[in-house]
Structures are given as structure tokens and as C-alpha cells.
Amino acid sequence: xxxxxxxxxxxxxxxxxxxxxxxxxxxxxxxxxxxxxxxxxxxxxxxxxxxxxxxxxxxxxxxxxxxxxxxxxxxxxxxxxxxxxxxxxxxxxxxxxxxxxxxxxxxxxxxxxxxxxxxxxxxxxxxxxxxxxxxxxxxx
Numbered sequence: 765x766x767x768x769x770x771x772x773x774x775x776x777x778x779x780x781x782x783x784x785x786x787x788x789x790x791x792x793x794x795x796x797x798x799x800x801x802x803x804x805x806x807x808x809x810x811x812x813x814x815x816x817x818x819x820x821x822x823x824x825x826x827x828x829x830x831x832x833x834x835x836x837x838x839x840x841x842x843x844x845x846x847x848x849x850x851x852x853x854x855x856x857x858x859x860x861x862x863x864x865x866x867x868x869x870x871x872x873x874x875x876x877x878x879x880x881x882x883x884x885x886x887x888x889x890x891x892x893x894x895x896x897x898x899x900x901x902x903x904x
Contacts, residue, residue: 796850803846809871810839811898814870818891830874833890837871859904866897 817832844867848860870893873886882890 775820782870798852803843807843814894818839820885833874841867863900866893
């Protein structure tokens with residue numbers, strides 16, 4: 765501690781004002797940051813699987829990539845809920861709800877049409893919703 769005019773100051777001072785003490789993050793905060801980073805990484809992998817599966821289906825009546833679309837949307841939904849739970853205090857709940865609904869619709873389309881190939885309208889809808897979901901995440 766610093767001494768000033770023979771007195772012991774409780775906090776260091778600059779120009780008479782107390783200086784905020786720098787503190788290292790606690791172990792719990794570092795672990796929470798690591799868990800959030802892992803969830804975010806897996807969330808991005810789900811996005812890559814979703815967009816990649818949709819891009820594979822550029823040829824009409826092609827069923828390839830359907831499992832990638834389902835898995836990617838499911839991973840995004842699960843990790844999005846996990847991220848919301850981890851960041852509950854800092855989360856924008858309206859944004860999270862909109863993203864949840866968009867991702868649920870993206871997941872519902874291939875599950876409902878499981879045996880059939882996507883028609884052009886369904887494919888464009890899922891591409892548009894996926895891009896819109898990324899836009900919501902970035903710009904909102």
C-alpha cells in the first residue's frame with residue numbers, strides 16, 4: 765500500500781482519486797469463457813454443416829446433404845440454447861427467440877419432407893432463412 769503524508773492509504777491514488785485495482789479473472793470466469801468458446805465453436809460447425817448441406821443440393825431433386833442439413837440445424841439449435849443458458853445475464857432474449865424460431869423452421873422443413881427431395885421453393889427458403897439467421901446474429 766502507498767503512504768501519503770505518513771498515512772496509509774487503502775487504495776493507490778493518482779491526483780487524489782482512487783485508482784481502480786486491476787484484478788486477474790478468477791478460475792471460474794476463465795472456465796466459463798472456455799465453455800462459451802467451445803459452444804460457439806460447435807455452433808459455427810453446425811452453421812457450416814447446414815449451409816454446406818444446402819449448397820450440395822444445388823442440383824434439383826438431389827437428396828444428398830439432407831442429413832447434413834438436419835444435423836447442422838439440430839446442432840445449431842442445441843448449442844444456441846446452451847449459449848443462451850451460459851450467457852443468461854448478457855443475452856438479448858428477443859434476438860434469441862427470433863433466432864430459435866428461424867432455426868426451428870429450418871429444422872422442420874427437412875424433417876417433414878424426409879422421404880422427398882426439396883423442391884426449389886423449399887431449398888431457397890432454407891437458404892434464405894439460414895442467411896437471415898446469420899444476419900440477425902451479426903447485425904442485431
